Amino acid sequence: MGRFFPIFVFTLLSVSLGFCVTVTDSLGRVVHIEEPVKRVITNYGLLPPFIYLLGEGDKFYAGMFLGKEFYRLLDEEVQKKVLKGRSLNIEFVKKENPQVVISAYWQANQRDVKQLEALGIPVVFVKLESVEDINNTIRILGKIFGKEEKAEEMINYYSKSLSDLKDYVKGISTKPSVLIVFYDGRAHSYRTFGGDMFQSKLVELAGGICVSRDLRGKKAINAEQVARWDPDVILIIQYRSSAQKVKKFIFADPLWKRTEAARKGRVYIVPNDGENWIDPCPMWILGLYWCAKILHPEILQDLDLKKMAEEFYERFFNLDLERVKIMGDFTF
Known part of the structure; x- marks a missing residue:
C-alpha cells in the first residue's frame, strides 16, 4: 500500500x-x-x-x-x-x-x-x-x-411544497398525455424517459400521463412511435444540443407536427439554469410546479412561479434570480 x-x-x-x-x-x-x-x-x-x-x-x-x-x-x-x-x-x-x-x-x-x-x-x-x-x-x-x-x-421545504402541489391537482378529472424528449447528439437520435425515470415520475406528480411510462430507462424514439402516442403536450429537455433546434424540427417534420401537441402549440422547452428543472437536481420542485402550470394552467393560474423561483434561489443558494441565466420557456 x-x-x-x-x-x-x-x-x-x-x-x-x-x-x-x-x-x-x-x-x-x-x-x-x-x-x-x-x-x-x-x-x-x-x-x-x-x-x-x-x-x-x-x-x-x-x-x-x-x-x-x-x-x-x-x-x-x-x-x-x-x-x-x-x-x-x-x-x-x-x-x-x-x-x-x-x-x-x-x-x-x-x-x-x-x-x-x-x-x-x-x-x-x-x-x-x-x-x-x-x-x-x-x-x-x-x-x-x-x-x-x-x-x-x-427536505421540509420540498415536502411542504409537494404536499401543496398535490392539493392543487388532486381534483383533476382530465390528465393530458405528455412526451418528454431530448436529442442525443452522441447517438444522433431523439430519446425519451421510461416510467422508472425521475422525469416521468415528475410528470405524473404534476397531473400528467407520461406516454412512455411502460418503457424503462432512456430509450430512442422515432416519428412513427410519436405519431402513435399522439401526445397532448411535448416537453423538450436540452442537454448538449439546442432545444430550439429540436422545437423547430418538431414543427417541421410531417409526422411530429401532426401530433395534438404540435397542432395546439403545446410544445415547451423545460427551464434550465445549467441543470434541467425536471431532472433530479435541487431545482426539481420548481420544475414540478412549472410542469403542473403548463399542464393545468386553469388550476394554477394564481401561482407566481417567478416569485417562487426568486425565493428559492435566494433562500437556498443566496443568489438573486437576475444573476441566474434561465433558458427555456420560463415566461410567467
Missing part, C-alpha cells in the same frame, strides 16, 4: 476512537468516514448540485457535472474541479487523497470503487431516482458534512 497504509490505519483508529461520522448509504451499507470532512470527490454527475445546496462547495474537490454554468455563480474554482470521463481515475484519487468518494448506486460493482476501498478510502453510494431518494441523499450528505439541520430544512 506504500504511503497509503497510514491512511488506512488512521481510518481504523478514527473509527475506534470515535473521530468519525457513520452513515448508511442508499444501498444500506454502513460507512465510517473520518471527520471533520473537508475533502470529497464524486463521479456522479447529478450529485455536485446537492453539495453546493448545503453550502459545502469548498469541501468538494473534484467531480462530474452535468451542467457547470450555474455553479460558476457559486464557485469561481468550479472549472478546476471537473473530472473527465465517467469512471474514477484511481491515480488521481490517490493524489487528491479524499476522505470519502461518493458514487451512484449503479456503480457499486466497479473495479475502481473496490480499489478505493482496499486503500482505505470510504465509498458512499447514493440514489436519485425518486423524491424519496433525493431526500435520503440530502440526509446522507447532511450527515457527512455535519449539516443535518440545513438538510432537514431543505
Whole structure:
C-alpha cells in the first residue's frame, strides 16, 4: 500500500476512537468516514448540485457535472474541479487523497470503487431516482458534512411544497398525455424517459400521463412511435444540443407536427439554469410546479412561479434570480 497504509490505519483508529461520522448509504451499507470532512470527490454527475445546496462547495474537490454554468455563480474554482470521463481515475484519487468518494448506486460493482476501498478510502453510494431518494441523499450528505439541520430544512421545504402541489391537482378529472424528449447528439437520435425515470415520475406528480411510462430507462424514439402516442403536450429537455433546434424540427417534420401537441402549440422547452428543472437536481420542485402550470394552467393560474423561483434561489443558494441565466420557456 506504500504511503497509503497510514491512511488506512488512521481510518481504523478514527473509527475506534470515535473521530468519525457513520452513515448508511442508499444501498444500506454502513460507512465510517473520518471527520471533520473537508475533502470529497464524486463521479456522479447529478450529485455536485446537492453539495453546493448545503453550502459545502469548498469541501468538494473534484467531480462530474452535468451542467457547470450555474455553479460558476457559486464557485469561481468550479472549472478546476471537473473530472473527465465517467469512471474514477484511481491515480488521481490517490493524489487528491479524499476522505470519502461518493458514487451512484449503479456503480457499486466497479473495479475502481473496490480499489478505493482496499486503500482505505470510504465509498458512499447514493440514489436519485425518486423524491424519496433525493431526500435520503440530502440526509446522507447532511450527515457527512455535519449539516443535518440545513438538510432537514431543505427536505421540509420540498415536502411542504409537494404536499401543496398535490392539493392543487388532486381534483383533476382530465390528465393530458405528455412526451418528454431530448436529442442525443452522441447517438444522433431523439430519446425519451421510461416510467422508472425521475422525469416521468415528475410528470405524473404534476397531473400528467407520461406516454412512455411502460418503457424503462432512456430509450430512442422515432416519428412513427410519436405519431402513435399522439401526445397532448411535448416537453423538450436540452442537454448538449439546442432545444430550439429540436422545437423547430418538431414543427417541421410531417409526422411530429401532426401530433395534438404540435397542432395546439403545446410544445415547451423545460427551464434550465445549467441543470434541467425536471431532472433530479435541487431545482426539481420548481420544475414540478412549472410542469403542473403548463399542464393545468386553469388550476394554477394564481401561482407566481417567478416569485417562487426568486425565493428559492435566494433562500437556498443566496443568489438573486437576475444573476441566474434561465433558458427555456420560463415566461410567467
